[in-house]
Amino acid sequence: MLIINLIGLGLIVLIIWWFWVYKPQSTQVSDEQGDNSEITVVVKDGVYQPARISLPENKAFKIKFIRKDASPCAASVLFPDLEISADLPINAEFTLQLPALKKGEYAFHCQMKMYSGTVVVK
Ligand SMILES: [Cu+2]
Numbered sequence: 001m002l003i004i005n006l007i008g009l010g011l012i013v014l015i016i017w018w019f020w021v022y023k024p025q026s027t028q029v030s031d032e033q034g035d036n037s038e039i040t041v042v043v044k045d046g047v048y049q050p051a052r053i054s055l056p057e058n059k060a061f062k063i064k065f066i067r068k069d070a071s072p073c074a075a076s077v078l079f080p081d082l083e084i085s086a087d088l089p090i091n092a093e094f095t096l097q098l099p100a101l102k103k104g105e106y107a108f109h110c111q112m113k114m115y116s117g118t119v120v121v122k
Contacts (some may be wrong), residue, residue, distance in 0.1 A: 026052035043067040051117040058098045
């Protein structure tokens with residue numbers, strides 16, 4: 001009985017950590033990098049690393065996804081606002097070309113939204 005309670009408590013702590021405490025790493029791409037900057041995003045352990053990408057306005061860029069999670073959950077990435085989606089190969093690089101964007105936040109996520117990230121255009 002005690003063990004079950006401890007497992008339950010552990011799960012609660014994990015859920016709290018996941019949703020409220022954990023802050024994804026962020027990457028900044030500076031203006032000086034010119035057109036077609038490339039950002040590498042690793043798809044692993046339920047998170048995009050980095051999950052928050054900051055970019056300057058009106059600059060086309062590429063995201064190089066490296067998927068290390070074999071689960072089907074990680075297989076696709078969608079940018080609903082941009083109507084872009086792609087299938088990611090396992091343990092390989094996949095480069096996605098994105099258009100120049102206006103200021104705003106553009107979410108991206110896997111099919112089931114377990115993996116999620118944001119492109120922030122400033
Ligand atoms: Cu998923």
